[in-house]
Amino acid sequence: MVNELHAAELAVREAMGLCRAVQATIDAGVLEKRDRSPVTIADFGSQALVCRSLATHLPGDPVVGEENAGVLRQPDQAGFLDRVRSELAARGVVADGETICNWIDRGAAAPSDRFWTLDPIDGTKGFLRGGQYAVALALIVNGQVEIAVLGCPGMGNADSGGLVFSAVRDGGTRVAPADDPGDSRPVRVSDCGETVTARLCESVEAGHSAHDRSEVIGGTLGLQAEPVRLDSQAKYATVADGGAEIYLRLPVDA
CATH class of the missing domain: 3.40.190.80 (D-Maltodextrin-Binding Protein; domain 2)
Known part of the structure; x- marks a missing residue:
């Protein structure tokens, strides 16, 4: 499943970049007001990018995600949708609002014999406080996880873009910096014996x-x-x- 793994890693790395950019805009004022809009923007943007990428590389595969674009299509949310659009454009993905909503809604599929499942941001409180969070994507075939990619933007060196953990059933797990996927290595559990x-x-x-x-x-x-x-x-x-x-x-x- 090399092609599927590569597609998943590409999608997660794209989403990680957007999430890091949005997280960098959070300041103390946002936290004091308990303003969740940054994580909501990142949630929608992350899902849009992952679904867009999977549609490009694996167009026949359905996606079961967390978000749907219903609220973004409401007329009074046009400004919020524009903020999502701006974040995507900053990542080089230029699209109109309807296209973005369609990407997000691609994650509204029902589970089937083969589908991808996505959590666009796992750990919203960590995201808001500047801590750890993750972009989690997995391919499920006949009820079994066959491929899993976990993007952790807050792990690794500050300038690495985070770490991407990738696993294939019966093929082990590897980790690589998000900005240097070629520098991957097998994960290694602790050898602590006491x-x-x-x-x-x-x-x-x-x-x-x-x-x-x-x-x-x-x-x-x-x-x-x-x-x-x-x-x-x-x-x-x-x-x-x-x-x-x-x-x-x-x-x-x-």
Whole structure:
């Protein structure tokens, strides 16, 4: 599935670039007002770019995404749609509003024997606070994930554009800088052999995972390192590539 993997990596890298650009515009005033418009713009823009790219390279494949363009088509949202259009144009993708909406709505397919599933921005709070978030794309065939690409714009060197993790069923997982896909390497889990030195990875938000229960478990295991806390599916990438040894997501009491 080399062609499919290449198409997925291209799509995710494009979306990562847009997300990084939008995230860079967030300032303290946005956070104080609890203004979610930047992440919403990035959500729509990310999905538009991924669906556009997949339509170009794999036109027969349906996409199941998170967003639909219904709200953008409302007359009173013309200004918001224009902001999405401007972000795409800044990435060299020039299109009118209707075309952009059609790209987004390509992600409204129903699951079938073969389809792509997309989370255009996983970890919205991390995105807004300048932390970790991810663009997650996977190909599902007959109910099994065959290809997965996880773009983590906040990981790696600051000037690398982030890291792209790519996996193929029975083919292993590789990671590469977003701006240098040729510089890829296999991921490598930690070789930590002592529980006491193991690092526990968990969500930043206590509402997503019970930190108090994680602390009890860590104490029972004798863990000495501070927890590695980050948002989004970037936690999976962190464990897979040796940045932590344990990932706990414990149910939060209702």
